[in-house]
Amino acid sequence: MSANVEAAWAALEELTDPEIPVISLRELGILRDVRPAADGLEVVITPTYSGCPAMEQIEDDVRATLKRVGIAARVVTQLAPAWTTDWMTEAGKEKLRAYGIAPPHQTPPGSNVVRFISKPAKAETVPCPHCGSGHTVESSHFGSTACKALYKCLDCQEPFDYFKPY
Amino acid sequence: MSAAIDYLLHLADNALVLGQRNAEWCGHGPILEEDIALSNVSLDLIGQARLLYQLVAALKGGDCTEDKLAYFRDTHEFRNYTLLELPHHGPLSGYAQSSLDYGTTIVRNFLYSALMALLWEALEKSANADLAAIAAKSLKEVRYHLRHSRDWLVRLGDGTDESHARAQASLDHLFAYTQEFWAHSPADAAAIAAGIGVDVTTLRADWDAIVDAALNEATLQRPAVSGYVTEGKQGIHSEHLGFLLAEMQSLARAHPNGVW
Numbered sequence: 001m002s003a004n005v006e007a008a009w010a011a012l013e014e015l016t017d018p019e020i021p022v023i024s025l026r027e028l029g030i031l032r033d034v035r036p037a038a039d040g041l042e043v044v045i046t047p048t049y050s051g052c053p054a055m056e057q058i059e060d061d062v063r064a065t066l067k068r069v070g071i072a073a074r075v076v077t078q079l080a081p082a083w084t085t086d087w088m089t090e091a092g093k094e095k096l097r098a099y100g101i102a103p104p105h106q107t108p109p110g111s112n113v114v115r116f117i118s119k120p121a122k123a124e125t126v127p128c129p130h131c132g133s134g135h136t137v138e139s140s141h142f143g144s145t146a147c148k149a150l151y152k153c154l155d156c157q158e159p160f161d162y163f164k165p166y
Numbered sequence: 167m168s169a170a171i172d173y174l175l176h177l178a179d180n181a182l183v184l185g186q187r188n189a190e191w192c193g194h195g196p197i198l199e200e201d202i203a204l205s206n207v208s209l210d211l212i213g214q215a216r217l218l219y220q221l222v223a224a225l226k227g228g229d230c231t232e233d234k235l236a237y238f239r240d241t242h243e244f245r246n247y248t249l250l251e252l253p254h255h256g257p258l259s260g261y262a263q264s265s266l267d268y269g270t271t272i273v274r275n276f277l278y279s280a281l282m283a284l285l286w287e288a289l290e291k292s293a294n295a296d297l298a299a300i301a302a303k304s305l306k307e308v309r310y311h312l313r314h315s316r317d318w319l320v321r322l323g324d325g326t327d328e329s330h331a332r333a334q335a336s337l338d339h340l341f342a343y344t345q346e347f348w349a350h351s352p353a354d355a356a357a358i359a360a361g362i363g364v365d366v367t368t369l370r371a372d373w374d375a376i377v378d379a380a381l382n383e384a385t386l387q388r389p390a391v392s393g394y395v396t397e398g399k400q401g402i403h404s405e406h407l408g409f410l411l412a413e414m415q416s417l418a419r420a421h422p423n424g425v426w
Contacts, residue, residue: 051213
């Protein structure tokens, strides 16, 4: 690994998600690669949801951060393979929980759509990030952002966000 | 290449037009959670449309951009299914007015999401690698849209007499428009021949299975449909698309190349 690539990874480590400022872009799985290119470095990022409004901010943040430490780099957005919450690191998931967002479960193994939808609706247990109780209910499939669902803990009565498996 | 462009525009226009329609609920949802849910669904759809328009713009080259495709094409150039441009209420004509009807919104989102869940899954194998990548992302999103609309379909259909009657009326109104799902346009045929597109009729049995199971659970009757098949994906639209585009495009047209 060239010194520049290492320095870039180190500089980018401080960059967090604009919406969830406790988890780094690397831990979230958005920052995919830093590699040498003919004209400097190439930083590869991938969007979470197609319409995630944070992507442009993230691209600007990456560019500004590398410029500040004097590294010439280009930001490349790559769609495939599609981002998945399974790329989130364990440390990142722990940070989410401490922040009050229940981290995502593993995505279900690649099931075909018809089977996916005809499966009996079995509510998955999402432990409350505040008190740890598994006695929680989903209030809405969609929460404060597209990537989260809204839950409520029936023990401590606190509402909370659940980062949906994607 | 033209086969790919027409096919991609059809997919993109579907997503943009329904995204714009659903966004009409922003600030007007029947309950706060649904207001947020519909806005999130719109965000996904508009995001999908952007990725597809960016791809079309790259294929067309020159000074084509995603914004030009979204804001500077007119009604007859849009290739979306007619179903998706209809307002959030039943058939009305003349000066008749109606408030937004959530049953119509839910039934439409369900019928379309059930199709797209199957179509995006099939398009993951498209010969166009960029389209396959967009399909893989969109599939993850549409599964949540399908789950959301299906849950509400059951809740409304198997709910009160009023909600049941309105959900059934919405279904009776909208179901005929789904005939367009299975009608091939010349653009479809070319895209299928090139391996870019999917022959949507191969998905019909699975779509029927998803729809019938949900309608059964929702205690709703599947309407028998026949007669005129709409041709939105060939640019022949209802009068409603013009109003939708006027609202969506007016700002960009009043301030061309504006940046904010």
